[in-house]
Amino acid sequence: MNSQSIENYLKVIFNQAFTSDEVNTTGIAQALEVSLPSVNSMVKKLAAMGLLEYEKYKPLKITEKGRKMAARIIRKHRLTEMYLVEKMGFGWEEVHDIAEQLEHIQSPAFFDRMDELLGFPKRDPHGSPIPNKDGQIAAQEYRSLADCRSGERVELKALSHTSDEFLKYLNSKGLALGAQVEILEVEEFDKNMKVAYGDHREVFSALVCAKLLVS
Amino acid sequence: MNSQSIENYLKVIFNQAFTSDEVNTTGIAQALEVSLPSVNSMVKKLAAMGLLEYEKYKPLKITEKGRKMAARIIRKHRLTEMYLVEKMGFGWEEVHDIAEQLEHIQSPAFFDRMDELLGFPKRDPHGSPIPNKDGQIAAQEYRSLADCRSGERVELKALSHTSDEFLKYLNSKGLALGAQVEILEVEEFDKNMKVAYGDHREVFSALVCAKLLVS
DNA sequence: TAAATTTGTTAGTCTATCCTAACTATTTAA
């Protein structure tokens, strides 16, 4: 079986391919908080395993095999997060670190059972899609709140960043997935947005708006 | 944090101290399926960590610190097994291998939540006691069915061995914890027992009876 | 009790994963 280390590298590479589409050594090193030479040697190893295409000094490409393997780990991660929130009563800001460990558990039955008990959910507690068993992952079709105009009414569907701090900030503002958000006003100068949802009226910075995915 | 390897060694040593009270290198090597030199060097390491007392060629003694640490891992193992059976619908023969992995998860909140959702259980699905958070473990006060006499009526409380094969055998005989067992007859020659429970009448070998703990 | 067997130890090696120091290629800026 692949080591936890290999799985963590692969997941980071998959995510970077998903967001930045130029995957490079430095980005991986920062994400995993390891040195560049460590990344360099692991990347060669993953390439030898057929999970990446590697050429000296070129950006990395993840192979189909690598993509599927990564998606299966992400599936376990996101199913776990959903299970922790839905079945064990954790907050959405508490689950990532636990899932980061549980995603490495080798037991298809364990995750199949979670999936079943959850009713085969399509998204995790942060709105990210849960890949299917074959490693297929649904596209994110949402746009950022930052791209919306004054007067629009949208629904909060997902988050593009999910740090504990950001989630706690959203908790403090009483904002959760599914909220119906009305954009009251957009400040031209700094793109601050005055919004209303539920019985809340808040002003969100551009930084925050960029991380809120809506439809 | 201690590695999974360290935790697995410690758990084996604790269990052997519990059953055989002479803990030696060979026993550990067999239980973990590793070589004697591997055990020898790990034992020195555990001793250096203050978890064991080690003297060349002498039986090992686990320290109070080692006992507590082991009991906390066993607590996680047994809580997990109980959770898998009670909350996720697994059979008692399916849970050990999953628990063997989950016991290494570092998240007190995760196990506290299990504990709470289970209503603070005292025993795992095989009847073994669940240590408390301080590493305190209740004594097993049951006797073996093999020590019972003809005519006695007892209740099945726990198992002293819990291999998949044995658990499947018990499943096939419709025998579960809590069963009220009546001893109809004990064969003098080979100690086979003719017993009745529920609407079952079975003959159990001495081998089987020795593994059934009753009160 | 001496020999044979079992148990435990040491030495040396291997692989995985990390590191720092030194160097090279590529990219950016003057």
Next chain:
DNA sequence: TTAAATAGTTAGGATAGACTAACAAATTTA
């Protein structure tokens, strides 16, 4: 378009945890 900065690589080394081969101590058996 050269110089500076950044990114990537190689070399060499550390540690954890496994192994085999060789040997030594302890125990059992003859």
